[in-house]
Amino acid sequence: MTAQTEPTRKPRLRRFIIAAAATVFVVTTLAGLAAVYGIGGTGRNDGACHAAVETAKRMAPLAHGEVAAVTVAIEGRPMPALTFQDDSGANRTLADFRGKTVLLNLWATWCVPCRKEMPALDALQAKLGGRAFDVVAVNIDTRNLDKPKAWLKEVGITGLSYYADPSAKVFQDLKAVGRAFGMPTTLLVDPAGCELGYIAGPAEWASDDAVKLIEAALAK
Numbered sequence: 001m002t003a004q005t006e007p008t009r010k011p012r013l014r015r016f017i018i019a020a021a022a023t024v025f026v027v028t029t030l031a032g033l034a035a036v037y038g039i040g041g042t043g044r045n046d047g048a049c050h051a052a053v054e055t056a057k058r059m060a061p062l063a064h065g066e067v068a069a070v071t072v073a074i075e076g077r078p079m080p081a082l083t084f085q086d087d088s089g090a091n092r093t094l095a096d097f098r099g100k101t102v103l104l105n106l107w108a109t110w111c112v113p114c115r116k117e118m119p120a121l122d123a124l125q126a127k128l129g130g131r132a133f134d135v136v137a138v139n140i141d142t143r144n145l146d147k148p149k150a151w152l153k154e155v156g157i158t159g160l161s162y163y164a165d166p167s168a169k170v171f172q173d174l175k176a177v178g179r180a181f182g183m184p185t186t187l188l189v190d191p192a193g194c195e196l197g198y199i200a201g202p203a204e205w206a207s208d209d210a211v212k213l214i215e216a217a218l219a220k
Contacts, residue, residue: 049076052194059196059216065209070188072197079193080173084138084165092163095193097134101217102189103205105137106171109144109151111183113202118157123206124214125159132218135205139164140171140183188217 056073063070082094082104094104105121107114118137125135137160139148145166152162165171174180179187181200188196196217204210 049078049190049192049194051192052076052190052196055190055217056196058219059213062209062213062216063197066204066207067199067210067213069201069203070197070199070213073195077177077195079187079189079195080177082170082173084163084170087162094136094189097136097189098193099191100131101133101191101196101214103133103135103214104187104189105135106140106174106180106183106185107137108139108141108183109147110141114184115151115155117184117202117205118152118160119155120204120206120210122157122159124210127206127211128214128218129159133214135160136163138170140166140168142166142168188214190217 052073053076060072063072079094084092086092094102103121103124107118109115121135121137129135139162141148141164145164148164149162152160171180171185174185174187179185179195179198184202185198185200186203187198190196
């Protein structure tokens with residue numbers, strides 16, 4: 001009797017081990033995704049970004065004309081923990097700007113559309129920048145690290161503070177959550193660090209359309 005049942009037990013044991021291993025893999029994967037997104041497994045926030053959803057609804061009708069390519073958020077999503085450097089080389093994070101609405105822009109000198117839109121970003125900062133809003137333009141050149149500063153000076157960009165990430169990790173972190181597909185990449189972030197919208201590609205940020213969109217994000 002024992003000789004007949006033993007072969008049956010072994011395949012069952014193997015199937016049990018395989019099933020258990022698969023379960024562990026799924027649970028671990030979901031936990032990892034939650035950690036990357038900073039949210040629960042459903043992809044939705046825990047209520048911390050409720051205000052961002054309401055702000056995005058207010059912005060949605062204004063995403064047209066020069067900013068028609070902006071995708072306005074339909075659900076609140078906390079931004080990843082992004083780290084870069086300031087002009088002195090000190091580490092800064094996106095969280096340092098909590099309390100302000102931020103237009104986060106990733107650019108590089110080798111990116112022609114980035115260079116073309118930089119004066120508009122500078123003009124937007126001059127018009128709306130202050131206690132409630134900032135344009136945070138992060139350069140991701142990985143070579144010739146003196147070139148970005150020299151280029152900004154050459155073309156007369158004076159209103160933007162200089163930020164850089166020579167490792168380009170900030171781009172990879174945004175790519176991991178589906179928010180960086182190419183250059184330039186721009187995201188609008190609310191004072192709580194929640195996404196309001198994003199755009200892949202350039203926009204005319206000094207236009208009336210862009211200003212009205214940002215003003216809607218700033219409205220109380």
